[in-house]
Amino acid sequence: MITGKNLIGYSESAKGTNTFCAFSPLNLKELDEVFTETDKAEVELAFEKADAAFKEYRLWSGSRKSSFLNKITEHLESNRKHITARAVLETGLTEARLNNEMNRTINQIKMFAALVLEGSWVEASIDRAVPDRPGTPKPDIRKMLRPLGPVVVFGASNFPLAFSVAGGDTTSALAAGNPVLVKAHPSHPGTSELVARTILAAARESDAPEGVFSMLVGKGFDSGQMMVKNPHAKAVAFTGSLAGGKALYDLAQQREEPIPVFAEMGSLNPIFVMRDKQESETSAIAGMIASSVNMGAGQFCTKPGLVIMEETPKSNDFVDYLRNEFSSMENQVMLNEGISSRYNESINYLANYSNVEILYSAKDGEKLRGRPVIAVASAQDFISNPSLQYEVFGPYTLVVRCSNKNEMKEIASSLAGQLSVTFFAGDREMADNCDLVNLLEDKTGRLIFNEVPTGLEVCSSTQHGGPFPATTDSRFTSVGTGAIKRFVRPVAYQNWPDNLLPAELRDDNPLSIWRLDDNQWHM
Ligand code: NAP
DSSP states (O other): OOOOOEEETTEEEOOOSOEEEEEETTTTEEEEEEEEOOOHHHHHHHHHHHHHHHHHHTTOOHHHHHHHHHHHHHHHHHTHHHHHHHHHHHHOOOHHHHHHHHHHHHHHHHHHHHHHHHOGGGOOEEEOOBTTOSSSOBOOEEEEEEEOSOEEEEOOSSOTTTTSTTSHHHHHHHHHTOOEEEEEOTTSHHHHHHHHHHHHHHHHHTTOOTTSEEEEEOSSSHHHHHHHHOTTOOEEEEESOHHHHHHHHHHHHHSSSOOOEEEEOOOOOOEEEOHHHHHHSHHHHHHHHHHHHHGGGGOSTTOOOEEEEEOOTTHHHHHHHHHHHHHTOOOEEOSOHHHHHHHHHHHHHHHTOTTOEEEEEOOOOSTTEEOOEEEEEEHHHHHHOGGGGSOOOSSEEEEEEESSHHHHHHHHHHOOOBSOEEEEOOHHHHHTTHHHHHHHHTTBSOEEESSOSSSOOOSTTOOOOOTTTTBSOTTOOSSSGGGGGGGEEEEEEESOOGGGSOGGGSTTOTTOOOEEETTEEEO
16 A cells, blocks of 8 residues: 555654655656655654664574565565556556566565575684784684664665665665665655565564664655764665765765765766677677667666777678667657656757767657667767766767777776776687776776676676766675675674674684684685
């Protein structure tokens, strides 16, 4: 049931005075349910509950957290139809896509459940005492990762399930032992409430302390800013625009106690198409790139927004194939009015920009439908115009033609931080371009060979994060089990009585986890 209320621990509240309704991009109508924006007192209450819950929840064993996470997946599964139906209405994404996203959401929760059940993720490290060490005696020191405290999660507009209320940020923070307070994205508030209720149902069944999870509703910046400023907040996770992520990062650094903000803010995800590969697989590569750009109306942080190609005698063929592929793509529903109008503004700006040629632009048809657009520019024009490096969120890409390898390197040097960099190249060609690869490794968290950047695999080895402005902290990932490392800090116990140590650090290793024991890995 959707009530439009804020879910504060196990209670519901709608004391604020501002209300709003979700808008369906699918049928261009406001939906019936009224959502009440949270107010200051409710934000305070949610954090007080989270702070109290942390005192107990931080001590939960891996197996108890694992069982709580698995219960969330059961509730998501049994409410799948209801949740995806609402998400279709609120986002305009297809049922098939949302079912896939639900699978991904459930699988990633299960992945974290397995991670904390196994337990070695805490990086337990033991240095045993050497009382008779010549010179000074060596004390017994043991270290492991411990949770931070209440984490604020901003639900993302473009992944209403996998990067939203029960997405990777929430799951990794809960898995680490932190209470979570979600700021629901106003683009899909009903979906958010339905998902939040599955987490709360699992929390009740797991006897979790009240406040381990809350979801607050807001449209506009006030609610999110109150959450980031609250003294009980210990970290923030965000996916969205550069402006939003940077503003929240700055706000968090201005607090009396600055806190980390893990903001994932998008990227151009450049694709470098090298000479031999371009000539040998011209149409196939053009097809892969066009599909990747247009998938989900280009509303992915991994969408390739830049294609850098080396001129060859067949380059015009490659560009023609790209144009043809784009002309076969349909205008697709975009997530919301704001995203759609920003996309149109960017396209209009580019169309009036003398150094960019629009190769193909689909007709601007129905409202809130993103038209596929592909443009082309020369390497020198791209390098001398930093505004061409802004992310255009939607089914658009810019092809940059380089007359030689040096121009490719100049572009590589001029690029800002990226989530991914892709090469389409032959094996030998790749080996011959190590200098270009080395330049680009410095700019990104993920290097891809002969595959497109969309369709990110969620696993332990994934890196979804890159140097600024792709993210605010390139040392971490927001996708895959590594995401848990954002919400922990190391604690060392010196000369601590064995029976009072966390189980992970005790002499007899009761959890049988991998530990660095006197500099040797042991189980
Ligand atoms: P957004 O505008 O960055 O908003 C994301 C969330 O952060 C929303 O809940 C928003 O609140 C909140 N927020 C933004 N700026 C804030 C601030 N200064 N203070 C407090 N809260 C703030 O992202 P969006 O709504 O998803 O889409 C807008 C644009 O972001 C898109 O057009 C696209 O360019 C970019 N985007 C990029 C990615 C990516 O992965 N690369 C994903 C999504 C969006 P309210 O909505 O309530 O105002």
